[in-house]
Amino acid sequence: MISIKNLHKSYRMGDSSLHVLKGIDLDIKEGELVAIMGSSGSGKSTLLNILGMLDSIDEGEYLLDNVLIEGLTETTAANYRNKFLGFIFQSFNLINYKNALENVALPLYYQGLGRKIRQAKAMEYLEKVGLKDWASHLPSELSGGQKQRVAIARAMASQPKVLLADEPTGALDSNTSNEVMGLIQQINNEGKTILVVTHELDIAHMCKRIVTLRDGVIVEDQKVEQVIVENHV
Amino acid sequence: MNSLKVIFDFDTWQEIFGSIAKNKTRTVITVIGVLWGIFIYITLSGAAKGLDNGFEREFEDMAMNSMFVWPQRTSVPYAGFKVGRYPRFTISNVKDLKRQIPEIQYIAPRNARGVFGGTQPASVVHKEISRTYNIYGDFPEYTKIATKKIYKGGRFINEGDQRNNRKVCVIGERTQEELFDEDENPLGKYIRINNVYFQVIGVHKYLEGGGFETDGDIFIPFNTFRNLYNTGEYVDWFTIAAYADADVVAVEKNVKDVLKKIHKVAPEDERAFGSFNIGEVFNRISGFANGMTFLSLVVGLATILAGVIGIGNILLISVKERTKELGVRRALGATPGEVRIQILLESVFLTLVAGIVGIILGAAVLAIINLATQNQSDFPYTNPTVPIPLVLGALATMVVLGTLIGLIPAQRAVSIKPIDALREE
Numbered sequence: 319m320i321s322i323k324n325l326h327k328s329y330r331m332g333d334s335s336l337h338v339l340k341g342i343d344l345d346i347k348e349g350e351l352v353a354i355m356g357s358s359g360s361g362k363s364t365l366l367n368i369l370g371m372l373d374s375i376d377e378g379e380y381l382l383d384n385v386l387i388e389g390l391t392e393t394t395a396a397n398y399r400n401k402f403l404g405f406i407f408q409s410f411n412l413i414n415y416k417n418a419l420e421n422v423a424l425p426l427y428y429q430g431l432g433r434k435i436r437q438a439k440a441m442e443y444l445e446k447v448g449l450k451d452w453a454s455h456l457p458s459e460l461s462g463g464q465k466q467r468v469a470i471a472r473a474m475a476s477q478p479k480v481l482l483a484d485e486p487t488g489a490l491d492s493n494t495s496n497e498v499m500g501l502i503q504q505i506n507n508e509g510k511t512i513l514v515v516t517h518e519l520d521i522a523h524m525c526k527r528i529v530t531l532r533d534g535v536i537v538e539d540q541k542v543e544q545v546i547v548e549n550h551v
Numbered sequence: 552m553n554s555l556k557v558i559f560d561f562d563t564w565q566e567i568f569g570s571i572a573k574n575k576t577r578t579v580i581t582v583i584g585v586l587w588g589i590f591i592y593i594t595l596s597g598a599a600k601g602l603d604n605g606f607e608r609e610f611e612d613m614a615m616n617s618m619f620v621w622p623q624r625t626s627v628p629y630a631g632f633k634v635g636r637y638p639r640f641t642i643s644n645v646k647d648l649k650r651q652i653p654e655i656q657y658i659a660p661r662n663a664r665g666v667f668g669g670t671q672p673a674s675v676v677h678k679e680i681s682r683t684y685n686i687y688g689d690f691p692e693y694t695k696i697a698t699k700k701i702y703k704g705g706r707f708i709n710e711g712d713q714r715n716n717r718k719v720c721v722i723g724e725r726t727q728e729e730l731f732d733e734d735e736n737p738l739g740k741y742i743r744i745n746n747v748y749f750q751v752i753g754v755h756k757y758l759e760g761g762g763f764e765t766d767g768d769i770f771i772p773f774n775t776f777r778n779l780y781n782t783g784e785y786v787d788w789f790t791i792a793a794y795a796d797a798d799v800v801a802v803e804k805n806v807k808d809v810l811k812k813i814h815k816v817a818p819e820d821e822r823a824f825g826s827f828n829i830g831e832v833f834n835r836i837s838g839f840a841n842g843m844t845f846l847s848l849v850v851g852l853a854t855i856l857a858g859v860i861g862i863g864n865i866l867l868i869s870v871k872e873r874t875k876e877l878g879v880r881r882a883l884g885a886t887p888g889e890v891r892i893q894i895l896l897e898s899v900f901l902t903l904v905a906g907i908v909g910i911i912l913g914a915a916v917l918a919i920i921n922l923a924t925q926n927q928s929d930f931p932y933t934n935p936t937v938p939i940p941l942v943l944g945a946l947a948t949m950v951v952l953g954t955l956i957g958l959i960p961a962q963r964a965v966s967i968k969p970i971d972a973l974r975e976e
Contacts, residue, residue, distance in 0.1 A: 372882065372970040392965075393886040400884020407973065411879045416569065427562060428884035476884070 319480060319511045320346040320369065325378035327364055338364045340534040342378070346513070351506040351544075353522035354515045356531035363484065365531065366515045370403055370482050371395045383479050400428050404473030408485035410465040412457040418444060418468045419453040425476040443471040447501060463494030470501055474510075481505070481512040487521055499524045500547035520545070567896050570873075577869055578901065584861035585905035585949065586912070592851020592945055593913025593937055598920070599847045601935030603840035606833075608933050612698040612758040614657075614792040616799045616830040620806055621667075621788035622814075623825045629817035638814035638823060640786040647813055648789070652805045654797035657695045660786040662688040662776050666763055667787065673769065676743040677730040684726055686744065686769045688776020696792040698758070699770075704738050705753025712752075712772040719775075720744065721753040725766040744769065747779060799830030855949060859902060863956030866898055870960045870967075877964050878972020891961040898957025899950055906949045910942060 327339040338361045346352055356362040367373035368380065371390060380387045382402055390398070399405075404425075412421045422440035431439070444450050447467040449460075457465055466486060473481055483502065487495035499521060506512050506526075514525055522528045523545045530538035571578050625636045645658050665672025665685035673686040693699070694707050701707055701721065712719050722730075722737065731737045737751045749771065757766035777783065793802040807824050810816070816823040870877070877890055917935045924932045 367970050370882070372968075372973070393888065396881060396884050396886040396889075399882060405882050411875065411882075411973065413876050413879060415574070420569070424880070425883040427566070428880075428886075428889065433562060433565075472883070 319348045319350070319383055320344065320513075321379075321381040322369075323379040325365075325368065325380065326376045327361075327368060327373070328376055338534050339368075342531075342534075342536060344529065344536065344539075346511060348511055349506070349509050350527060351503065351512045351525045352514070353525035353528045354513060354531060355517060355519070355522050355528055357517060359533075360531040361534045362515050362517075362531050366482055366484055366513065369480075369513065370405060371399055396428075400425060400476060402479045404476060404478040404481045406466070406469050406473050406481060406483035406486045408488035410457070410462075410469045410489070412465055412468060412472075414457050417454050417456050418449060418460065418471075421457070421468055422472045422475050425472060429476060440471070440475055443475045444468070446474070447471045461494070462490050463497050466490060466494070466498050467501060470498070470505070474505065479511065481510055483512065483514045485516055486514060487516070487518070495521065496547045503544075503547060563893070563896065566893060567900055570893075571897060571901065574869065577865060581862050581865045581901050582905040582908070585855065585858035585902050585953075586909040588851065588855035588858035589906045589909030589945060589949065590913045590916075591854045592847065593910055593942070594916050595847030595851055596844060596941065597913065597917040597935040597937045599840060599843035600937065601917075601920070601924075601932045602843060603837065604933040604935070606836045606840055610829065610833050612700075613829050614696050615833050616795060616797060616802075617696045617790065617792040618799065618803050618806070618826055618828040618830065619788055619790055620803075620810065620824055620826045623822055625816055625820055626822040627817035627820040629820065630815045632815060638810075638816055640789060640810070640814075641784040642786055643784065644786070644789070644810065644813060648791075648806060648809055651809050652802060654793045654802045654805075655791055656794045657692045657792040659690045659693040659696055659790045660773065660788075661690075661693065661790055662773065662780070662782055662785070662787045664780065673744050675726070675730065675769065677740070680730050682726075682729055684723070684767045684769050685765065686771065686776070688773040688780075688782075689770050690773050693790060696790050700756040700758060701753040702756060704736075705751075707753060707755075708770060708772045713774055716774045716778060717772060718747060718749045719752045719772065720749040721755055721770040722751055723765065723767045723769065724754055724757055726769060727754050729767075744771070745779060793830070799828055799834075803828045803831070851945070852948065855906075855945065856952065858905070859949065859952040859956050862898055862901055862905075862953065863959055866894065866901075866957065866960040867963060870894060870964045873964075874967055874972045877967060878969045881969035882973060887965040891965050894961035894964045895954060895957040898960070899953045902949045902953030903946070906946050910946075913937075 322342055322344040325339055325342040326337070329336045329338060342365065354362045354365060364373065368375060371387060374390070375388065387398070413424070416424070419437065419440050422443055423436040426436040426439055441450065441453060444453050447470055449464060449467055449471070452460060452464060457468070460468065486502070487498055490498060502512055502514065503524060514521070516522055523542055524547060525542070526544050527541050528538070529536055622638045622640055625632065625634055625638065628634050640660070642660055645660055648658055649655055663685060664670045665683070672683040674681060674683050689708055691707065691709050691713060699707050699721070705721070707721055708719070711717070720742070722742070727737050730742060731740070737754060740751050741748045742751060743749075755768075755770070771779070791802070791806060793799055803826055807826065808818070810824060811818055811820065880890060917937070921935055
C-alpha cells in the first residue's frame with residue numbers, strides 16, 4: 319500500500335540546514351497496523367507529514383497504492399489527501415463551531431457529495447464509533463475520548479486507503495487511550511491500513527508492527543504480538 | 552469544483568453561513584462598519600435631495616428665470632441731473648425693453664399700494680366690514696411669470712378686463728375670510744375699494760415664498776388701477792421673465808442698461824435701479840444643493856470604503872484565528888481555490904448584507920424625516936429620496952470593494968501551509 323525508498327528530507331534553518339530524514343526505506347502492506355516510534359526529534363512526525371502529503375520530499379520515492387507521489391501542486395495534494403488519506407490528530411482538530419455530524423461530513427463536502435448523502439454517510443460513521451446520539455453536539459460538549467472518536471469517524475468517512483494517526487492518544491488518559499486504540503484496532507481488523515505515530519511503548523504494542531526511528535533513520539522494524547484491547551466502545 | 556459553480560452551490564453558502572453564524576461577535580462588528588457607511592451615504596444623499604426638492608418647492612410659484620427691477624435713487628450726477636433723483640419707470644419702457652432685449656419672454660409692469668415706499672393700502676368695504684389690504688395693478692401676463700393659483704370657479708385678470716378698464720378684482724383667501732361669511736360665495740359679489748365698487752372674479756390661493764406678497768392681496772387690472780390712483784404712465788416695477796435658455800444674469804444687466812439709457816442714468820450708477828434675480832438666486836441655491844449631493848456622495852463613499860477596509864481587517868484577523876481550522880480543512884482535502892473562494896465569499900456576503908441592512912435603515916430614517924417635515928412649510932425640505940441607480944451603484948461598489956479587500960485575507964489563508972497550521976503548539 320505504501321512504499322518508500324531512500325527518502326531524504328532537510329529543513330533550512332537560516333543558513334544551516336537540518337537533515338531530518340536520512341534515507342528511509344519502508345514498505346507497508348494493505349491491512350497493516352503500524353506504529354512509528356521514536357523520541358522527539360527522531361523524524362517521525364516529518365515522516366508522517368510526508369506520507370500525508372503535507373510536506374514535500376527532497377530525495378527518494380513515495381508510492382501510495384502504486385501511485386507515484388511527486389511534484390504535487392497544492393491542489394492535487396489536496397485532492398489526493400481527500401481521496402487516499404484520513405488524518406487523526408493528537409489535539410483532535412475538530413472545527414469547534416460545527417457539531418459532530420457536520421465535522422464528520424466535512425471531507426465528504428470536499429469530495430463534492432450531495433448534502434443528503436453526506437449526512438447519511440456521516441451518521442453511519444458516527445454510529446460506528448458509538449456516537450450516534452451525540453451527532454448534534456458541538457465538540458465543546460464532548461469529552462476528550464468522544465472528540466477523538468468523532469475525529470476517527472471523520473477520518474474514516476471519506477473511505478481513505480490509509481489512516482494516519484499522529485499521537486492519537488497523546489491528549490487522553492489511559493482509559494480513553496485504550497478505548498481509542500480499541501477502536502483503531504477494530505477498524506484495522508476490518509481491513510484498513512493504519513499508521514500510528516506514538517512515543518508510548520504500550521500504545522505501540524497495541525499495533526501489529528513497530529517501526530522505530532532514531533535520528534532520521536529506521537533502527538528497528540519488527541512484527542509484534544498485538545495487545546488486544548477489550549471492552550472498547 | 553470550478554469556481555463559478557461554487558458560487559451558486561447551496562453547500563458553499565451553507566459553509567459560509569456556518570462560519571459567519573458561528574462567529575457572531577466578529578460578524579456583527581464587521582457588519583457595523585459597512586452598515587454605518589452605507590447608512591450615512593443613503594441618509595446624507597437623501598437629505599441633500601430633500602433639500603434640493605425643498606428649494607424647488609420654495610420657488611415653484613415663480614418662473615425660474617425671472618427677475619424684478621425697480622427704481623431707486625441715483626447716486627451719480629449725470630446729463631445735468633443731480634444726485635438723488637428718483638427715476639420712474641413708465642409703461643412705454645416695456646416696448647423699448649422688448650425691442651432691445653430679445654431674450655425677454657414676458658414683461659409685466661406692476662403698480663401697488665401699501666407694499667413699498669410708505670404708500671397707503673386700499674381700504675376695502677363689504678357690507679359692514681371695513682379693512683385695509685395691499686392692492687396691485689396687474690397685466691394678465693403676470694401669471695406667466697408668477698403662478699397664481701385661483702380657487703375653483705374664479706379666474707385671474709384677462710385681456711378684456713384690461714382693455715375695458717373693468718372694475719374687477721381677485722382677492723386673497725384671507726380677504727375672503729375676513730370680508731365674507733363662511734358659506735358666502737364671493738364670486739360675482741361686489742366690494743368697495745376706495746369707494747369704488749369692484750366685482751370679485753377670483754380668489755387666489757396663497758403660496759409660500761412669493762416674496763412680499765401675502766394672503767390678503769387684491770389684484771385689479773393695471774388700467775383700472777391707473778384710473779383709481781391716477782398713476783398715469785408710471786410703473787412701480789417690472790417683473791420680467793427671460794426665455795428658458797437665456798442667461799438670466801446677462802438679461803438682468805441688459806435690462807438695467809436699457810433703462811439707464813432711457814432714464815438718463817449714469818452707466819456706472821449701480822444704485823439707481825434695484826433688482827432681484829430669482830434665476831440667479833435659484834442657480835446659487837441649486838448649486839448649493841448640488842454641492843450637498845456631491846459632498847454626500849464623497850462622504851458616503853469614503854465611509855463605505857472605510858467600512859469595507861474594516862471588513863478586510865477583521866477577516867484578516869479571523870483568518871489568523873482560524874489558521875488551525877483552515878489547516879484542518881486543507882488536510883481533509885480542501886484545495887487552495889476552495890479556501891480562497893470561501894474567504895472571498897464571506898467578505899462579499901458580509902459586505903452585501905451590511906449594505907442592504909444599511910440601505911433599509913437609511914430609507915427608514917429618511918421616511919421618518921419626511922414624516923416629521925411634511926407639514927412644515929417654512930422648512931425647505933421635501934420628499935427626501937435616493938435614486939435607485941445610486942443605490943444600486945453603491946451596492947455594486949461595495950461588492951467590488953468587498954471582493955478586492957477579501958482577496959487580501961483570502962490570499963493570506965491560502966498561503967498558510969496545512970503543515971504549519973496543524974503543527975502542535
